[in-house]
Amino acid sequence: MPLMLYCLTAVLSLHFLAGTAELNGASHMRPEAVRFDTGGLSRESFPKGFVFGTATSAYQVEGMANGDGRGPSIWDVFVKIPGIVANNATADVSVDQYHRYKEDVDLMAKLNFDTYRFSISWSRIFPDGTGKVNWKGVAYYNRLINYLLERGITPSANLYHYDLPEALEKRYNGLLNDKVVKDFADYAEFCFKMFGDRVKNWMTFNEPRVVAAFGYDNGFFAPGRCSKAFGNCTVGNSATEPYIVAHHLILAHAAAVQRYREKYQEKQKGRIGIILDFFWYEPLTRSKADNYAAQRARDFHVGWFIHPIVYGEYPRTMQVIVGDRLPKFTEEEVKMVKGSIDFVGINQYTTYYTYDPHLSKPKQLGYQQDWNAGFACKIFLLCLKKCYDAHLLDNLVSKVLFLLACEDAKRGVPIGPRVSSDVHKRELWTTVIVSENGTDDPGNVTLPKGLHDTTRINFYKGYTSRFGIVYVDFTNLKRHPKMSAYWFHQLLKRNKH
Secondary structure, three states: OOOOOOOOOOOOOOOEEEEOOOOOOOOOOOHHHOOOOOOOOOHHHOOOOOOOEEEOOHHHHOOOOOOOOOOOEHHHHHOOOOOOOHHHOOOOOOOOHHHHHHHHHHHHHHOOOOEEEEEOOHHHHOOOOOOOOOHHHHHHHHHHHHHHHHOOOEEEEEOOOOOOEHHHHHHHOHHHOOHHHHHHHHHHHHHHHHHOOOOOEEEEEEOHHHHHHHHHOOOOOOOOOOOHHHOOOOOOOOOOHHHHHHHHHHHHHHHHHHHHHHHOHHHHOOEEEEEEEOOEEEEOOOOHHHHHHHHHHHHHHHHHHHHHHHHOOOOHHHHHHHHHHOOOOOHHHHHHHOOOOOEEEEEOOOEEEEEOOOOOOOOOOOHHHHHOOEEEEEOOEEEOOOOOOOOOOOOOOOOOOOEEEOOOOOOOOOOHHHHHHHHHHHOOOOEEEEEEOOOOOOOOOOHHHHHOOHHHHHHHHOOOOOOOOEEEEOOOOEEEEOHHHHHHHHHOOOOOO
């Protein structure tokens, strides 16, 4: 796949899936003329004010990586390592939303979507991470926000999507240094000041667990650090660095929220939260060992970030297993961290059956090793209809709650209500939104097959395994809405009465 370095979609996502277009002999389909079966669903099927949105990340879609004053991020450096990305592709051009944002926003409006979650590139605003402002970058986000509002799309801004300024990585080892806490809060405050008069929905970090785990436990993501036992890394320590980075991410999040609440929220009337990846874990059997394994997995995955934000400390499971390798919050930090969300965004894709592998204590310590859990399968089911029946939680922009479930073909275990109620009872007292969900396409799908994505339509009515409702032809960057895009267009048609 020439562009996508890692997948991003939102619930009902307008995700720009790039593939190699094979246009010779392509049939000229007109999916916009097709009458789709929405399974009885329409906009009226959902509560008043229910919001349907789209999402992207700056590095994946903006392009213009080396122009208009933008500084490099750690991903710009990371993808240049041979073999990291298929075909050694970069995001230097990507789908060029920097220049084509109006076309993309027009598509969102045409398809009847309500909101757009975009991320702001820290290094486009502050090329060196701190100090001198790149006003061309500020002007771009002003243009994007203003045009969204002009077209009736609500802007929702995410401040960080994996893309730390490379300057900070070089200056003090980036997220491994506690200096990043203040620097992130300063950057966030600048964004509140510049855009907060129009942006009312703020997210500090997208999937900080992924940043800490994939960047510092196995080295799959930038900056590519890990112990040699767990990945192809030249530097790093999987036993300690993921926990240090996560600690700084939590503090940076809380510091930004504190700035917003103390200086901007009352006047700007906005909300601020964080986006977490919420994979769920069920025990494979009813044995105590498997139940404990599933709880360890939930604590190390979901609890690692949400538990401190709610209670001011890490889950007890992690404290016992990780011991002195797990950083501790000071009394002042606990006050800042605890309760530092107006909402939590949930990126939900998959559920795993989990079992106790009965392994002896490992010789090499690492974050994933600390779980001491095995995974038997991954299958998930997204239920849209009657998603608000649980009556558990309030809303971010509107009343948004999706009922998530996992079902095994041989023994059904519907866990959606369990996910909602267990997390709500044990962790969450706040608003929840589903900030990502969806399915993917193969990266080499042809244009005709890419547009004829009936499997995605069936996914929204049930489940399958594919992402993205807009195909981008990389030969000319032309956008092609797929059949699923027009399915949403029909689903989200507004009642003109």
